[in-house]
Every structure is written in C-alpha cells, then in structure tokens.
Amino acid sequence: MKTFALPGTDIEAPNVVLGLMRIVDKSDNEVRDLMTAARDAGITFIDHADLYGPPYHGCERRFAEAMQLSSSEREALTIQTKCGIRQPGPYFDFSYEHIIESAESSLEALGTDYLDILLLHRPDALMEPDEVARAFDELEASGKVRHFGVSNHTPGQIELLKRSVKQPIVANQMQLSITHAPMIAQGIAANMQNLDQSIQRDNGIVDYCRLNDITIQAWSPFQAGFFDGPFLGSERYPELNAVIDRLADKYDVPAEAIAVAWITRHPARMQVVLGTTTPARVTAAAQGSDVPLTRSEWYELVRAAGYTVP
Secondary structure (H helix, E strand, O other): OOEEEOOOOOOEEEOEEEEOOOOOOOOHHHHHHHHHHHHHOOOOEEEOOOOOOOOOOHHHHHHHHHHOOOHHHHHOOEEEEEEOEEOOOOEEOOOHHHHHHHHHHHHHHHOOOOEEEEEEOOOOOOOOHHHHHHHHHHHHHOOOEEEEEEEOOOHHHHHHHHOOOOOOEEEEEEEOOOOOOHHHHHHHOOOOOOOHHHOOOOOOHHHHHHHOOOEEEEEOOOEOOOOOOEOOOOOOOHHHHHHHHHHHHHHOOOHHHHHHHHHHOOOOOOEEEEOOOOHHHHHHHHHHHHOOOOHHHHHHHHHHOOOOOO
16 A cells, blocks of 8 residues: 655645445444454544434444454554535534534544544635634644644635634645546646636646645545446446456556556545445455556546547
C-alpha cells in the first residue's frame, strides 16, 4: 500500500481509505472482519459521517461497539468523519451550533477523545464563514478535532471558507470513477466547442486542489454515475470492461484494482474511498495502490469509458 504525507497534517496516509457508511446492520464479527481485511491490506484510514445510519451516528457507534479499540489501536488509525447534512430537514447546516453538536456526538459515538479530520459534508448555501471559523477554532483549541476539510465543494466555496477559517483545508471528498470523471475529462477536451465533455462543470477543482495542497478523496470509485450501479462487469460498458479485464490479467490483480489504480495513478495524489462491506473486495481493491499503469493504459481507460481523447 502506497502512503504519502497528507498535506497540512502530520498524517502518513494510505492512498486507499475504508468508508464505513453501510455497517449499521453488521454484526461485531462482520465489522471486525472488514477492518482486519483493511488493516492487512495497509488501510489505516477510515471514513465516517454523522449521517451514516440510520439513526444519526449509527455507523460510528456500531464501529466503536464492534471494535472496542485500545488506546494504541486508536492511535494507529486515522478517523475521519463528516457533518452538515440534516434529514428530513433543514437539509444542510454549517451553523456554529450544529458543527459543535455534531462533532461532539461523533466523539461520543466513536468512543474517542479526538477526531483526526472533520469534513463539512455537502455545501450549505446559507453558510456563514465566520460561524464555521468559530466552530473550527473551538474544536481545535479543545483538542477535539486535529484537522479540517470539506466534501463536494467547489473552488469558490472553499475560497469563501478560507476568508474566515485559519486552519488548512486538507481534503475535499468528491465523486470520481473512470466513468464519472468530469473533473478530469473536461481538462482533456478543453476548448473543444462542439464537445459536451469540454463544458466546465467542476470549476477546475483538480487543479485548484493541487495548487492549494488539498487532497481529493474519491468516493464511489466503482459507480458508473450518481448511484446508478457499478460499471465493473456491467453490460453497459463492454469496451471498458474488456480493457479492465486485459489490464487485470497483465498485472495479475482483480478488476477492482484496475479501477482503483486509474485514480491513484493521477499525479494529484488522490485517495480512493471504498464503500464495500465485503472483506474480499477490500483486499481486491487495495491492490490497485501498487499497480503502475502506464500513460497509454491510463488514457486507454479514459477512451474506453466513453470520453473523447483528442
């Protein structure tokens, strides 16, 4: 498993992360087996959110109950969680009160004294940057949160935050897969007027994050689109799967590893967030960290996914 120094932190991070949004109904043994597979593969970075359940904080609590981490086991993990989505309403909430309440509830549910990273979940159109800054300052000063980031944010939204927030924004969690890659594909086809792919939908988020030392964390790395099923093995993507299978044979890895390798090959040093609860799939996907795709192989996957490569 390849690791890197996560900019703005003291964390040596693996480039594959275990997302735990689907464990609320899992038994203690199932959670432990999932974590064992992750740690055996070199994954020491886990991702939660207050929203993941139900109920709220349900997956955080299920993790803590199953794992019963010792102090040394806790120190060996990077625990990240998110806040800001409220259901059934008011939907999005980056108020000072909600950030503090959510962070403290996550600490209680997880059974830990601190969060390594707290992300603001989907953007709140009613955000007041000064309120966010006050919450971040209080959480940092108390030692309850060590680092901060965002999820699904544009460059402009991050710049607005940075006007008030003094802590580095260390991560931006975004949906990214070979077939859901507007943030990459647009740049390949820039200035091609008649090509839909050239329309800028992401506001240059990849280049912005690279310029500002913000690590992109790619969620849904196997999803074809926005929760409309995986592309691996799908009859909707015969050309792509043919290329993936050929490369999997070449590198002697499962197909999941090629999908992961396509993301980790990018020089932005992205992390891939896995959402599976199947230990074998965690093991399979983690192998992608060490697959050295060539430039031609990387671009071949882009073309096979249906994007134009001029």
